[in-house]
Amino acid sequence: MIKIENVSKVYKNGTHALNNINLFIKSGEFVYITGSTGSGKSTLIKLLNGEEIPTKGLVEVNKVNVGILKHNKVPLYRRNIGVVFQDYRLLKSKTVYENVAYALEVVDKKPEEIISRVREVLKLVGLNDKANSFPDQLSGGQQQRVAIARAIANKPKILIADEPTGNLDPKMSDEIITLLEKINIEEKTTILMVTHDFIIVKKRPKRTISLEQGHITRDMIFKGVKNV
């Protein structure tokens, strides 16, 4: 599903963000990506959703060569990928319901379809009763769940979460991971989660890809540490 071969990314200012990365992720996997600040995690995400073009190498998602996509083909391609960030990025003037519906409206879904799908994903993330609340009336964890609902509303094959628990306390973080696992299973969505948080990685062991200074230094599962 995701194939990354000999990929390097050098930004215009000369920063080498990624150096000769090789990576293969199968459909349905749940993968952690860890590494210190500046190690290239966000750059990897930007290459996957077509925001940046690799300087060298192949980035292939669902058999699409993302690096050579024409700019007018990028929007359709992006519908395959949902993205969530640390800072939620919800529209403050819209309700929870409207925030999620917005993602469907702008890709021209029919009104009936929007209504049923928004209900569905709000139920999935456990916010059915908050549909008419505004983001400011919600806790951080709840806001992140709205962001996740919005990201999966259009049924993307891949969900990428860039430090989704960065602003949350351990209990809320845990709820978010639980939710992502649920989405991974129920919606069969491939999940890539960038995280700094080693407690999570150890408590919920999964395939973990470690980046250091643009290189992959480890690609393994932390096993046998479940009771940390």
Added chain:
Amino acid sequence: MFRRFKRHLKEGILGVFRHAGLSFSSISAVMITLLLISLFLIITTNLQKVSEKIEGSLKISVLVKYENESEADLKRIREEISKIYGVVNITHHTKEEEYQYYIDTYFEEQKELFKSYEDSNPFHESFMVEIQDARMLEEISVHILGIEGVFDTNYGGVSSRKLVEILNNIRIIGLALVISLCSLAIYLVYNTIKITISARADEIWIMRNVGARNGYVTAPFLVEGVIIGIIGSLIPVLLTIFGYIYLYKQTEGYIISELFSLIQPLPYVIELSLILVGTGILVGFVGSFLSVNKYLRLRR
């Protein structure tokens, strides 16, 4: 399709009112530009018509001296005139014809009064010389004056050569003014849209992240630009329509003389209005289009 159009329209109108002050400045710029374009068009098209009228009667009347009225002299003068470059046609009018024409035209009722003067006819033998181009009137006229036996030449009361020159100058100055004003208006629209874009950065970011088409993301801004253009053209259109009709009524269609008659208000003002609205829309569209291309960074 209709749903989408409604959405873009709503967003576009919202954009105009969200930054009312800024929108107002670009609407005013469009307005002033269009008012000047309207004035410019009214002046040039009307002058154009006048000059066409003059050019329609490209005639020089040539009067022959009393002492050169013999058959042979008239034939010689006619031949010499016909050799001049730019002369298209020559007709001869005898002094009797001129005299008769004068009496018929001006003294219909007192014809008898003039019977006694018939022997001392004060008119000249004359030639009506038609020429090709108004710009040659003066030159040809001077040339004809140099012919032996020619007493005088006359052509159109107004120097149409001067008029053509004035018209050209007005066109050049007007065009330069219109172009610079259009550029200013486009720039102001450009800036207004730039602010709207930055105010909607969050929504744009989300739209792009969930895969809204580029056209979908840009449409509201283009609509906003076009709306600014349309609002900006309202007052100029009304002023043009009612102002011109008022002017036409006040002057009864003439300024100075019959030569300077104004163009009939209908369908003239409608045509002017369409040009104004069209220009307004174009200015708004170009301004927002440039802004969208610069600030939305749809290319990666």
